[in-house]
Amino acid sequence: MSESIVLALSHLVEIENLILILAGVTGGIVVGALPGLTATMAIALLVPFTFTMNAVNGLITLGAIYCGAIYGGCFSAILIGTPGTPSAIATVFDGYPMARKGEAEQAIVTATGGSVVGGLIGATMLLLLSPLLAKAALKFGPPEYFWMAVFGLTIIATLASKSILKGLIGGAFGLLLSTIGMSPIAGDVRFSFGQPELQGGVELMTALIGFFCIPEILFMVEQRAKMYTLITYKRRKGITSSTLMKVIQKPFLLIRSAVIGAVVGIVPGAGGNIAALVSYNEAVRASNTPDEFGKGHMDGIVASETANNAEVGGSLVPLLTLGIPGAPPAAVLLGALLLQGMRPGAELYTVHAEITYTFLFSLFVANIFLLPVGIYGGRAFSRLVTIVPMKFLAPTVAFLTIIGSYAIRNNIMDVVIMLVCGLFGYIGRKLGFHPGPIVLGLILGKICETGLVQSVLMGKASGSTWMLFFGRPISLVLIFLCLLSALWPFVANALKKRGVLNLDVPEEEGKEEDSELG
Amino acid sequence: MNSDRLAAIVLLVICGVLWYEVLPYSMLASFFPKIVLGVLALLSLILLVRSSIKGEKTWLFQDIDKKYIIFAVVILALWIGMIPLLGFLISSIIFFTMLVWLMGKRKTSISSILVAFVVVCCIVSVFYYIFKEVLLVPLPGGIFFD
Amino acid sequence: MKSRTLKTVLSGVVALVFVFGVAVTAPAAFPEKQINYIICFNPGGQSDVTARVQQKDLAEALGVPVVMQYKVGAGGAVGWTALVRSKRDGYTIAGNNIPHIILQPLMRKNPGYQTDQLVPIYLFETTPIGLAVRNDSPFMTAQDFMDFAEKNKGVITVAGVGTYTGHHITYLQFTDLTGLKLTYIPFTGAAPQVAAFIGGHSTAIFGNSNNLVDHKDKIRVLAMGTEKRFKPFFPDVPTFKELGINMTAGISRGVCAPPDTPADRIAVLEKAFDTVCRGKNFVGKMEEMGFEVNNLGAAEFKAWLDGKKKEYTELLKKLGQIK
Numbered sequence: 009m010s011e012s013i014v015l016a017l018s019h020l021v022e023i024e025n026l027i028l029i030l031a032g033v034t035g036g037i038v039v040g041a042l043p044g045l046t047a048t049m050a051i052a053l054l055v056p057f058t059f060t061m062n063a064v065n066g067l068i069t070l071g072a073i074y075c076g077a078i079y080g081g082c083f084s085a086i087l088i089g090t091p092g093t094p095s096a097i098a099t100v101f102d103g104y105p106m107a108r109k110g111e112a113e114q115a116i117v118t119a120t121g122g123s124v125v126g127g128l129i130g131a132t133m134l135l136l137l138s139p140l141l142a143k144a145a146l147k148f149g150p151p152e153y154f155w156m157a158v159f160g161l162t163i164i165a166t167l168a169s170k171s172i173l174k175g176l177i178g179g180a181f182g183l184l185l186s187t188i189g190m191s192p193i194a195g196d197v198r199f200s201f202g203q204p205e206l207q208g209g210v211e212l213m214t215a216l217i218g219f220f221c222i223p224e225i226l227f228m229v230e231q232r233a234k235m236y237t238l239i240t241y242k243r244r245k246g247i248t249s250s251t252l253m254k255v256i257q258k259p260f261l262l263i264r265s266a267v268i269g270a271v272v273g274i275v276p277g278a279g280g281n282i283a284a285l286v287s288y289n290e291a292v293r294a295s296n297t298p299d300e301f302g303k304g305h306m307d308g309i310v311a312s313e314t315a316n317n318a319e320v321g322g323s324l325v326p327l328l329t330l331g332i333p334g335a336p337p338a339a340v341l342l343g344a345l346l347l348q349g350m351r352p353g354a355e356l357y358t359v360h361a362e363i364t365y366t367f368l369f370s371l372f373v374a375n376i377f378l379l380p381v382g383i384y385g386g387r388a389f390s391r392l393v394t395i396v397p398m399k400f401l402a403p404t405v406a407f408l409t410i411i412g413s414y415a416i417r418n419n420i421m422d423v424v425i426m427l428v429c430g431l432f433g434y435i436g437r438k439l440g441f442h443p444g445p446i447v448l449g450l451i452l453g454k455i456c457e458t459g460l461v462q463s464v465l466m467g468k469a470s471g472s473t474w475m476l477f478f479g480r481p482i483s484l485v486l487i488f489l490c491l492l493s494a495l496w497p498f499v500a501n502a503l504k505k506r507g508v509l510n511l512d513v514p515e516e517e518g519k520e521e522d523s524e525l526g
Numbered sequence: 527m528n529s530d531r532l533a534a535i536v537l538l539v540i541c542g543v544l545w546y547e548v549l550p551y552s553m554l555a556s557f558f559p560k561i562v563l564g565v566l567a568l569l570s571l572i573l574l575v576r577s578s579i580k581g582e583k584t585w586l587f588q589d590i591d592k593k594y595i596i597f598a599v600v601i602l603a604l605w606i607g608m609i610p611l612l613g614f615l616i617s618s619i620i621f622f623t624m625l626v627w628l629m630g631k632r633k634t635s636i637s638s639i640l641v642a643f644v645v646v647c648c649i650v651s652v653f654y655y656i657f658k659e660v661l662l663v664p665l666p667g668g669i670f671f672d
Numbered sequence: 673m674k675s676r677t678l679k680t681v682l683s684g685v686v687a688l689v690f691v692f693g694v695a696v697t698a699p700a701a702f703p704e705k706q707i708n709y710i711i712c713f714n715p716g717g718q719s720d721v722t723a724r725v726q727q728k729d730l731a732e733a734l735g736v737p738v739v740m741q742y743k744v745g746a747g748g749a750v751g752w753t754a755l756v757r758s759k760r761d762g763y764t765i766a767g768n769n770i771p772h773i774i775l776q777p778l779m780r781k782n783p784g785y786q787t788d789q790l791v792p793i794y795l796f797e798t799t800p801i802g803l804a805v806r807n808d809s810p811f812m813t814a815q816d817f818m819d820f821a822e823k824n825k826g827v828i829t830v831a832g833v834g835t836y837t838g839h840h841i842t843y844l845q846f847t848d849l850t851g852l853k854l855t856y857i858p859f860t861g862a863a864p865q866v867a868a869f870i871g872g873h874s875t876a877i878f879g880n881s882n883n884l885v886d887h888k889d890k891i892r893v894l895a896m897g898t899e900k901r902f903k904p905f906f907p908d909v910p911t912f913k914e915l916g917i918n919m920t921a922g923i924s925r926g927v928c929a930p931p932d933t934p935a936d937r938i939a940v941l942e943k944a945f946d947t948v949c950r951g952k953n954f955v956g957k958m959e960e961m962g963f964e965v966n967n968l969g970a971a972e973f974k975a976w977l978d979g980k981k982k983e984y985t986e987l988l989k990k991l992g993q994i995k
Contacts, residue, residue, distance in 0.1 A: 052715035052742065053661050059728065149873030150857075173573060177537065180566040184544070187559045190746040192860040194555035195835030197746065197780055199547060204753050204784025208745020222602075229598045232629050276867050331886050332867045333716070339863065343716030346961060347724055351886060400642075403625035404649065406602060407618060411653060414614075415663045417750065418743055423606050431599065439533045454860070457558040462857050464557075466873070469829045469855035554835070662739055664708070 016365035020373060025068055029370055032069040033377045036076020037083075037385060043090045043217050044412010047077035048336040055344050063348045063363050068370035070344055074337050075127055075374040076381075078316050082119040082309075083386060087112060087393045088405055090221040094212055094281040095316035097447060098288035100220060101167075102301060102308030109304050112390040114251045118306050119313040120382035121255035122262065126314030127375030129266035130273070130321025134328075135368050141322075142329040145274045150466060151477050153277065154459030155486035157452045160282055162493035163289040167444040172497070175445040178436070182449020183456065185210050192454055193461045205421035212281070214413045214422045215429045215450050219443040221409045222430025228402035248383055254306065261291060261307055262314055269315030273322020273334050281451050283322075287315030293496050317378075321371065328352055328364070530577035537570035594628065601625055613668025618650045619643075702762060702937050706737040709927075710766035712751025714744055718862070718882065719767050722797055722925055725957045726948050733944040747834060748772050753784030760930045762937030765793065770924040774981045775836040778994060787981060788931075792973035793938055794945035795926035796954075798964045800881045801842050802896040802909070802921075803830075806872070814894040814915055817876070818852060825853040831865045831874040834858050838923035839865075839878045842897060845919045845987060846878075846912075880923065881905070885962035897921025898964065905962060924966065926973055942970045 019025060039050035050073050058066030081096030086103035099119060106115040133141065148156075161179055168175020188199040189209020200206040255262070265287040272283035291311035292301045301308050323334030324341070331352035333339035342352065350356060356364045393401065413426040433443050467473025477483065541563050548556045548563065605621035612620075626642045657663045709727075713719040723740060731738045743751035748769055755766040768790055776783045803814065811817040821828050832839030835858050843856045857874055859865035862883055869877040870887060876894075884893055885905050893909045896902045897920050901911060912919050927945060929938055948954055949967055958965050968976060988994045 048715070053663075055715070055724075056727070056740070059724075146867060146871030149868055149871060173569060173576070177566065177569045177573065180562055180569060181537075183562045184559065184566065187562070190749070191555040191835075193835065193858050194552050195747070195779065195837070195840075195858075196551050196555035197782070198551060198555060198559065199544065200782060201547075202782055204782050205750070207753075207780075207782075207784065208750040211745075226595055226598060229594050229629065232594065277864055326867070330867070330870070332863050336714070339714060340716035343721045343724070346721050347957075349957070349960065353886065399626055399629040400645070402629055403622050403646075406605075406625060407622055407650065407653070410606060410609075410618070411614075411657060411665070414665065415657065415661075417745065418664065418741055419750070419754070420606070420610055420666065423609070427602060427606060439529050441533075458860055461554060461557060462859070465855060465857050466829055469826055471827075664741065 012361035013365050015362050016369055019064060019362070019366045020369050025065065025366075025370065026373070028065055028069045029072040029374050030377055030381070032072025033076040033374050034381055034385070036073035036078075037080035037378075037381060039073075040077035040080025040096075041083040041092045041389070042412060043084050043088075043092050043221055043408055044213060044415055046093045046213055046337075046416075047074055047081075047095070048340055049415070050074075050077045051337050051340040051344075055340065055347075058344060059347070063350065063360075064366050066344065066348065067341075067363065067367045068374075070341055071367055071371050072374040072377075074341070075317065075320055075371065075378065077337070078320055079120070079123040079127075079313070079378050079382060081316075082123070082313055083116070083389055086115045086119065086309075087390055088221070088401075089224045090405075090409075091216055094216060094451070095284055095319065096312070097216065097281065097444070098284040098312035099309055101288065101312075101444065102303070102305050103312075105302070105304035106306075106309070107390075111304065112394065113247050113387060114306070115309055116386035116390055117248050117251040117383060118255055118309045120379060120386065121252050122265070122310040122313035123317040123382070124375050124378050125255075125262050126266045126269055126317035127320060127378065128372060129263070129314075130270045130318035131368065131371040131375060132321070133270045133318075134321040134324050134371070138325050138329050141274050141325045145276065145326050145334070146330070147482055148275050149480075150459045150462035151480055151483045152459075152486060153455055154463055154477070155483050155490060156275070156278065157456035157459055159486055159490045159493060160286065160448065160452045161456070162490050163285055164445040164448060165494055165497050166289045166292045167448070168442050170442075171440060174439075174441050178441045178443070178445035179449040182446040182451075183453045184449075185215065185446070186450050186453020187457070192458050203421075205419065208417065208419070210425055210429070210450065211416055211422060212447075212450060213416050214426045216447060217409050217413050218426040218429025219433035219447055221405060222427065223434040223437050223443075225402050225406050225409070226430075226434050228398045228405075232398065232402075255310060258307070258310060260294075261310055264290060264294070265311045265314035266318040269318030270322035270325075272315070273319035274325045276326055276332050276334050277455060278335070283319040284312040284316040285448065287311045289493065293493070293500070298500065317375065328356055528577055530573060534570045534574035534577055538567060538574070541567040541570065597628055598625065601628065609666050609668070611668055614665040615650065615654055616668065618654075619647055622646045622650060702940055703734055703736045705763065706739050707734060708741050708758075708764045709738055710741050710743055710751050710755055710764065712743060712748035712766060712769070714861075715742055718799065718880070719769065719925060721961070722958065722963065723767055725954055726796075726945070729948040729951055729953060730944060733947045734940075747776065747837065749776055749780070749783050749785070752776075752790060755928070755930055756785040756789050758930050760933045762929065762933050762941065765927050765929050765941065766790070768792075768926055768928045769838075770926070770977065770980060771838055771841050771984060772923075773928075774977070774984055775841065778985065778988065779836045787977070790928040791931060791933055791938065792970055792977060793927045793929055793941050794949065794970065795924060795966050795968035795973040795976065796945065796949040797958055798922040798924040798966055799962075800896055800898045800902060800920075800922040800964055801838060801878050802881060802884050802893045802902070802906070803846075803876060804869075804879055804884055804891045804893045805876045806870070806891055809875070809892065811876075811894065812892070814910065817894055818850060821852040821854055826855050828876060829855045829857050829874040831857050831859060831869045831877045831879075833862055833865050834860070838921070841984060841987075842878050842919075842921035844991060845921070846917065848987065848991065849917050849919060878921070881964070882962035902964075922964070926968070938970060 036050055039045045040047060051070055054073060058069055078095050081091050081093035082099045084090050084092040085096040085099040086107050089100055089104040091097045091100055103115045164175045164179045165172055190197050190207055197207050268287040269283040272278045272286060288308060288311045291307050292298050295307060323338040326332040326334045327338045327342055333342050350360050410423055413423045416422055463476055467476040545563050548559050601621055601624050605617055608617040623643050623646045627639055658665055711720050711723055727738050743754045751766055758764040773790055774787050777786045805811050832843055847854060862880055866883045868874055893906050895912050895915055896906060896909050898911055899920060901907055955965050
């Protein structure tokens with residue numbers, strides 16, 4: 009096996025492969041940055057091109073695209089307030105306000121730094137801990153998924169700190185949106201009101217574009233007379249290095265976010281959408297200055313971007329060891345593997361060891377390449393957005409939303425849904441309903457419902473539904489996390505009033521995460 | 527009538543309509559939606575009560591020109607609506623330009639509109655080409671081209 | 673002299689016009705531009721993978737590029753609805769899945785399409801469904817399994833994908849023919865289904881053959897839904913029929929065209945698919961992955977489809993699911 013590793017390393021330094029990784033990363037970033045095009049789509053669109061390549065070249069290209077696309081989502085999240093991929097939702101919360109404050113470049117550099125670190129940690133976990141982690145991931149059954157979804161919903165308490173009631177309403181509304189279309193369990197079609205197109209339900213990306221982008225466009229229309237460009241930017245020397253230094257000086261935040269990202273990625277069906285949000289939630293809870301989040305706090309971006317890039321490595325763990333993808337982009341990679349004649353499992357690490365290890369090592373290189381491409385590309389991109397007058401920017405963004413929401417499923421109905429969500433989002437914002445909880449409800453709805461219904465069915469068969477929900481070790485840990493997360497805002501207030509601020513909270517949380525895997 | 531109360535009432539109406547819709551569904555399919563609708567109705571009720579006690583009396587569109595927002599929404603709706611008819615390319619060029627004109631200052635001269643039109647044509651064409659030929663995502667051609 | 677030249681010129685012109693006219697109005701050879709192959713399920717899934725194995729050879733056989741388009745949603749219904757609405761010129765085809773295209777119009781109010789609207793072109797594979805338990809299960813044979821189920825009604829949980837899908841109808845047929853009571857747990861896709869089963873969250877699984885093959889060192893397959901034993905992967909596993917349960921179980925895949933597509937174009941496509949799906953590349957890759965290759969042309973496909981539709985309609989009427 010060690011000779012495979014040596015061979016793999018030698019493949020890595022071949023110019024051809026390095027160029028492919030660079031191209032993959034760049035292509036991935038571009039696709040990820042455009043709202044409406046997701047990492048999954050990027051990989052799916054480019055798989056045919058890899059047919060003509062050999063296994064090594066094809067796989068490392070797809071891996072690089074994956075890393076690039078997940079990272080690329082931060083660009084539109086920061087510059088125009090719409091996540092370019094669902095995994096960048098949490099980056100909007102602090103990235104966009106930072107850009108509006110004139111700190112666009114800091115935001116992008118922060119996102120880049122976080123992504124690189126997260127990606128490297130995720131790739132490390134993939135390389136070293138795969139079999140162990142995969143076994144742990146399998147222990148997640150329907151009850152665990154249910155509690156995980158509930159835990160995700162408690163994040164609403166953090167996102168909607170101003171009015172938890174409105175946040176909960178938003179979340180419930182999002183859950184309702186997720187039920188439109190074919191029921192994943194029963195096969196019935198719900199809330200289609202006679203329209204066959206609505207059988208497919210509301211696609212996450214469509215709703216994301218609608219809820220985040222359309223209000224921003226309308227906001228630009230509102231401000232048409234008052235502002236010339238959307239964001240301003242003051243060029244200063246040394247921003248890049250000083251910001252990177254600041255990022256590196258937050259090891260606890262980086263490591264915690266990366267671990268959360270990787271762990272969430274490992275659990276099949278969770279994916280990058282939730283990883284970043286959970287990480288963001290934890291960052292807020294652990295912070296000494298939780299009120300600064302949502303207004304342009306660096307930590308928010310770090311938490312989100314580190315987690316979502318670590319998720320890349322995590323999602324590949326069950327894929328390579330068991331053939332079960334941890335996230336939708338990994339599912340496409342599965343197809344690519346199968347078409348190359350490589351079957352996931354022990355075979356990958358023995359028969360195809362050379363190819364597999366080259367692929368694993370290439371992820372490290374891909375993440376490192378994010379740094380130059382992201383910083384220089386990001387700088388150019390953000391200059392562009394600062395120069396273009398809103399007169400053109402708003403319609404261009406509108407154009408992107410239309411083309412993007414159409415491209416998801418080649419369905420004009422999606423564009424209509426996008427606009428409707430957009431109007432709801434715009435009016436909602438005016439009424440005090442933040443889009444975050446709505447989108448969270450939409451993401452978690454299916455997981456929550458299938459977990460709940462499957463567990464009830466299992467419970468009926470085993471005769472004891474109660475034990476099923478409350479008697480399993482991992483479930484209990486998750487329930488504890490739920491309670492902690494839901495009650496945290498109240499607890500934190502009480503603690504603050506007494507002058508006690510938990511400085512060793514990060515340590516404790518690290519332990520909680522570990523015990524999940526035990 | 528403050529904004530919170532309006533929101534609560536609208537939400538309760540939506541809950542009612544959807545509850546009616548859910549009734550004929552099978553047990554498995556209606557289980558979860560019923561729970562969510564119940565929770566939503568309860569929360570909306572709380573909001574309604576709270577709005578009477580300390581409602582936010584913000585009027586929705588206080589200091590902005592409602593006219594332009596409505597125009598923008600109409601243009602967007604027409605843009606999307608016209609795509610199946612005129613095709614993506616033509617629709618986009620027309621309504622993209624209209625949006626640019628809407629965003630412009632009071633007195634937009636013919637020449638600036640023409641400049642905008644040319645720029646718009648370039649942007650739209652480039653993206654159309656990339657999506658159609660490079661990424662192989664077929665964009666609707668409308669009744670003239672399909 | 674002049675009249676003779678005039679006649680020659682006139683006849684020359686007439687000849688020219690005739691030739692030109694024929695050339696312009698003669699039917700163009702099909703196909704001339706790219707074929708759009710709609711995939712109704714997620715990229716990376718079985719439907720995608722099986723289509724991609726065909727892609728290159730198909731493009732060669734037809735002489736034009738073949739482009740995959742994904743229209744995902746509602747268990748395939750979104751894609752088939754789109755197919756039914758697309759142009760009937762033979763340039764748009766879609767992969768179809770049985771029993772999905774039979775069961776969805778039967779069980780849903782507004783599926784957007786009817787089974788008969790999808791014109792069959794070719795049926796190229798079947799993924800047999802098998803009943804399996806894990807290696808640590810107390811059931812060594814199918815008989816052990818059935819004996820236990822007899823005494824403990826509803827205790828055994830079986831994982832499947834969705835409702836009114838291949839796995840579910842397998843479950844319905846199995847329980848109907850054996851009279852046993854089990855509990856069916858639907859999952860949203862093969863990946864979560866297999867993960868849950870391997871992870872110990874359900875007692876048994878009605879699984880796709882390729883998934884069973886992937887994990888064969890961790891599981892024990894009790895029965896397969898094939899006509900004859902599933903070689904080379906599970907030669908020692910009895911079929912349902914051998915056990916006295918008169919059913920086959922599988923998810924089959926083919927291609928179809930919009931209604932009223934010209935028959936000659938369908939014939940061209942049928943021939944191309946036949947060439948591809950008998951070719952070494954396709955057959956080899958499919959068997960390697962654990963699928964069963966079929967080669968049914970348009971007419972045979974239609975006959976088989978009608979037979980299956982009758983079978984399922986009768987079963988569902990019997991179970992009271994439809995009137």
